[in-house]
Amino acid sequence: MKILIIYDSVYGNTEKIAFAVGEAIGPEATVKKVSEAKVKDLEDIGLLILGTPTHGGRPTPAMQDFLKMIPDGELKNAKVAAFDTRFNEKKASAFLRLLAKILNFAAPRIARNLKIKGVEMAIEPEGFIVEGKEGPLKQGEMERAEEWAKKLRN
Numbered sequence: 001m002k003i004l005i006i007y008d009s010v011y012g013n014t015e016k017i018a019f020a021v022g023e024a025i026g027p028e029a030t031v032k033k034v035s036e037a038k039v040k041d042l043e044d045i046g047l048l049i050l051g052t053p054t055h056g057g058r059p060t061p062a063m064q065d066f067l068k069m070i071p072d073g074e075l076k077n078a079k080v081a082a083f084d085t086r087f088n089e090k091k092a093s094a095f096l097r098l099l100a101k102i103l104n105f106a107a108p109r110i111a112r113n114l115k116i117k118g119v120e121m122a123i124e125p126e127g128f129i130v131e132g133k134e135g136p137l138k139q140g141e142m143e144r145a146e147e148w149a150k151k152l153r154n
């Protein structure tokens with residue numbers, strides 16, 4: 001089965017999660033940065049996992065552009081899942097927490113965008129926490145990512 005993990009990352013945290021997810025899925029998984037991914041890569045895909053940092057409640061512009069290019073029905077036979085990285089709400093100011101409530105996070109937005117294209121997500125979108133803008137990842141998030149990914153293996 002063709003398995004692809006397409007991610008974007010500015011400071012490297014989402015990239016680390018993407019590779020942890022790839023490891024947990026197994027050797028058939030290919031991990032690719034969104035800037036190198038093409039819609040053609042999605043042909044005959046069995047499992048697609050999209051991962052992006054949350055920027056202003058949304059996926060990065062490169063990930064948004066990629067999502068826009070996916071034709072309706074393209075993923076009808078694929079399992080699809082999405083994750084994001086996001087700031088640590090527990091350590092954020094009240095203002096940022098309020099903003100996050102309003103803006104939401106990138107992975108649920110990916111799920112919403114794909115639903116419009118007829119895609120039903122295989123599992124709930126998940127968010128992994130980074131400390132501050134640049135990271136590092138909160139302790140335990142790599143392990144949590146592996147557990148999340150294992151749900152997609154069967």
Ligand SMILES: Cc1cc2nc3c(=O)[nH]c(=O)nc-3n(C[C@H](O)[C@H](O)[C@H](O)COP(=O)(O)O)c2cc1C
Nearest residue numbers: 009010011012013014053055056057085086087133
């Ligand atoms: C321009 C910008 C906007 C951001 N907006 C949000 C946001 O709306 N919500 C949030 O949880 N984190 C936000 N963050 C923090 C990012 O989620 C964090 O930088 C990212 O998870 C780190 O992942 P990366 O190392 O893969 O780039 C923002 C960061 C940047 C640089």
